[in-house]
Amino acid sequence: MNFSKKIGAKTTFGQLLIALFVVCIVSGIFLAIPFNIDEPYESISLQMIANPAASLFRNLHYWSAQLFLLFSLLHIWDHLKNNKKIKLKKPVWLRMSIGVLFIFLLMLSGFLLKADADSTQARQILYSLLAGIPVFGKTLAYTILGNENSWQVVYVHHIATFSLFIIIIILEHYKKIWPRWREFVWTSLLLFFLSYFVSAPLHDNLNPSVKGPWYFLGLQEILHWLSTPQFSLLLVFLFIFLIYFSHSGNTTRRSLLILTVFYLFLTIFGFFFRGQNWQLSLPFKKDYFYKTLPQIKWSPLNFNPVFQAEKVQSSSTILGRKESCVICHNTVKGFTDSHNPQTIGCYCCHGGNPFESDKIRAHKNMLLVPGNLADAERSCGTANCHPAIAQRINTSLMSTLSGMISVDRFVFSEQNNPDRLTSVEKLGNSAADEHLKNLCVQCHLGNPKTEPEPVNEFSRGGGCIACHLNYDTASNTAFLKKKTNPSDTSYLNFHPAISLQVTDEHCFGCHSRSGRISTNYEGWHETSFTVNEIPNSDSFRIVEGTRVFRFVTEDVHHALGLSCIDCHNSYELMGDGNYYPHQENQVSIQCTDCHLIEKPNLVSQAELDKESAIIAALRFGNTEKRIFLKTKKRNIPLVNTYYENDSAFLISKIEKKQFALKKPATICTRGNAHQGLSCSACHTSWAPSCIGCHNEYDRNEAGYNMLTNEFQKGTWVEFIGEYNAHAPALGKRFMNSNDGEPTTVIPVVPGMILSVDLRSFSKSKHDSLIFKRLYAPNSPHTSTLKGRECKSCHNNPVTLGYGQGTLEFSRESKSWYFNSKFQNNKFDGLPEDAWVGFLQERTGEVSTRSDVRPFSVKEQKNILRVGACLTCHDGYSEVMLHGLDNFDSILKNRSSKCIVPSW
């Protein structure tokens, strides 16, 4: 019994097919009028935005075709089940079997004529498949698809060749081409309903998923398995063969059924579980719907668009199509040339629906604040824009916070190495991880920005726009107006610029914490004063409403007007694709890259990498003749420098001030006494430090989870000790695992002299109060033009790691004596702020890095031996300067009055 009759329908699939075919043909004829064969993609987008009637015809054409294909297959199966009734001659049956292929070709040619990214790739696949057939493949491919740059041949085959073949098949086996009124009316009603609410798909040319039409997804899956894809055509012939012979026996019919079910399975798999690059895509994965399912508009057609078709026609063409966003938002100002919406549109950053004319529906699912790392791949990082950066930004320490997490876990004794690579995404529920979530990780770049707002002291995260969003006066005024009066819409006319002008304010929010590089650089040191305690003086500043800073000394580079980005380049800020454990590993710039002590490391404009060349061009225009400096570590071009007539120059990126880059003073490189001393060991004027911090968990305290941005009950609480600002201690980085650099003397600060009450968190008897005495390598960013005085290191207990106190040399006893300012700590017997005991050795867990340690006893003695000389001789005296060249010789020839320590 006929299936359709079995379910009670008073019709047959054949009758429905005729009706669907007529609707498809008629809608196709009407669709041909607005369709422009020269600009097919643009003309379809224009129809979708501004010509709802044309859209309706297109949707009718699409849905009637899809149902025609579906019902054709059901029709064939219906007949096969009742093969006794088939009284067709073999040649007719053969043509009908081939006709199935033509139905697919008719459908596919229609799919190609959208000419969007999906269609363009499908065309390539079809051409390659056909061209790979031996002997006549290329001829066949060219005959069906024609010249690659034209859609004319595809169009002709769609409307004529393939359509005529189907008409002939219908006439040959059914003898009629006109449907019955009943089927026609019901089918049309269904199609109108479907077409009004669900639009035919059109790719936005940005979505990375290009999969082809749904009925070819099974074939796509098979193609993905085959290195010689032409073998897949055997499957097509097998289908036709089985259809042709299916009426002759149950075996072929069963084979056809098995093959069809198999293909159906592959189609469903391809539809739901294959995404970008045909990778496996699972529903619970990020961006599943965006990257896996077809871009179909599920909203009723808008017959009352808010703009005229002429306006749409005259609007800019963006990525080959019209975009409804720029029709309404055509007065927005504030963009840089590279992000002008008349060129790139709004959709590529903000999403939404570019083919929708209804305001609410056009804005549905849009990203109010694009650029967050979670959606960077479909805003800033789309394939047409910055895909490489959107990928490698995830390797940047600003995204992973690897160092911060590893050090914290190390301090909490949860891991034995502070350098282990990890990521903020891998935070669990341990004591250290909870501590990080309560107090530290808010600054990770992936922390989403949810509301438009200019950058300020409270800014955290925001992905790309954390650095690249700039409000000018107009956009800032409009933002403030909107804030005070929510009904004010003037903000819609002023968009903050997306630019390379990354100011120090962009860095400030995060980098005014922990090592406090931003505040140090500007000269501000955090105090333990409360706001009410500040004296009325310009020397104090309040940050984030509660933190009180005192002015000490600003960095010499800051005083000259240099910004953070004048030293720090795109590869060390946005990552270079490698994971690094700590800031000093990721940073490539060194003082001597600009302040040359040896032959400069140079690169010409023509030799620049693409990214550096683009940045140089955007910042400085034509740099064709320039020779740039590049970093010694990793050879990264410094695009704001140039080398000319044996001299190096720097142009500041924000203010465009030009500076001649000075070489280090002679004393910096004289002799070998200070070999291995980093520039910052001498040129740091001060560094912030904090000692005596205690951490415990309070289950009743109101807390905050900085990872989920949610309030919670219970939090780790920090009880701070004392804040200090003085010249930093020095320590030794004894191996540089990444870069093979020689051992260096570097500034260090008492980063982690603290106690942690683990019991308060775990309530476990096995946990205890732990105490750590770890110093941290530090890059204070408080450079001074003049280096530290000799005594500042050789006669200074802080520098040597003993902590504050008095360090005196007794000529009588030929010995050094140290009296600590602080009492000895009950946990380890060392003074509270010390790193190492006076003339003692300390190894093991001593630093927040595995390659940094305090001076050994031998090194302390060497330093103090010079210090003893300095108790009488001025640091710049002839004898001391000679000592830089050969100190042993000076000692040998010293006068009898000279007393050196006797150990």
Add this chain to the structure above:
Amino acid sequence: MEKKIDRERFLKYSGTLFLAGAAGLWYNMISVEEKLSSNIVITLPFNPNSGVHFYRDFIFINNGETTEVFSSHCTHLGCIISEENEGKLVCPCHGSAFDEKGNPLKGPANKPLKKLDFTIENDKISVKL
């Protein structure tokens, strides 16, 4: 009767011959058309900066010392490659990956990207497609 069969046979043979001739003409016509649409030379300003530069039909790769131009069409099924992912050129259709020398790293493609002839003259690069 015999004569009638002969005529039919004659007409069948003639028709087949005619079809064969038409196929020859078809082949000939397409060959000419293909030639007309191939051998295209695209000339663009030469960008000497190192990196991977994507164009519609070719990928231009400059590593600072050498310059190479590859067809942007994947050797599996011709899809246009326009994205570099962690140093690999990745095909959007079936995920084939190539290194910056055009060698296949991941299937289904198993042949290297086609190298295209090019010349650099007066700061302009001409690529023969």
